[in-house]
Amino acid sequence: MAQSFLEHVNFNVADAPATAKWMCDLFGWKIRWQGPASNGGLSIHVGTDDNYLAIYTPEAPRPRHDNPRGEVANLNHVGIVVDDLDAVEARVKALGYTPFNHADYEPGRRFYFNDENDIEFEIVSYD
The missing domain is CATH 3.30.720.110 (Signal recognition particle alu RNA binding heterodimer, srp9/1)
Structure with missing residues (x-):
């Protein structure tokens, strides 16, 4: 069987540049790529040479009103x-x-x- 590994996880944040900055400061990571993304949003890939988090801010972000961790399909x-x-x-x-x-x-x-x-x-x- 071929070897596999986790390359990235993509999630939404209110301010991608601010989130990417604290991640770089905290973990010593780097910005691998950044640019326009779907629906007028901004995506920043922050991490190491081997894996990263894709931080996405939609054009019009909406705050989450709760964090139902017990529900399926929730981070x-x-x-x-x-x-x-x-x-x-x-x-x-x-x-x-x-x-x-x-x-x-x-x-x-x-x-x-x-x-x-x-x-x-x-x-x-x-x-």
Whole structure:
């Protein structure tokens, strides 16, 4: 069977440039591509040479009124592996986000935070 891997995930945000900036600042990622996208929107691909998040802002974004995580076809969270969990948590706090749900578990440690779009991120380190 041919090998496969996850290349990217695409999701909507209110301000793609602002979201891409904090992701680059927090994770040391780069903008791989950016430009006009469907329906008058803007898309920015931010990540590494191997994988990325496609951040899309529609021409007329509408806020989400709730986050029904128990419903089918809903984004639960985005998991990011880092080398130094404590350093990343300090940067998360410096960006104004509030870490929560810290846990040590086999095989690593983790915490979560929500960004300004109410997207939940799980930050994990496998020490």
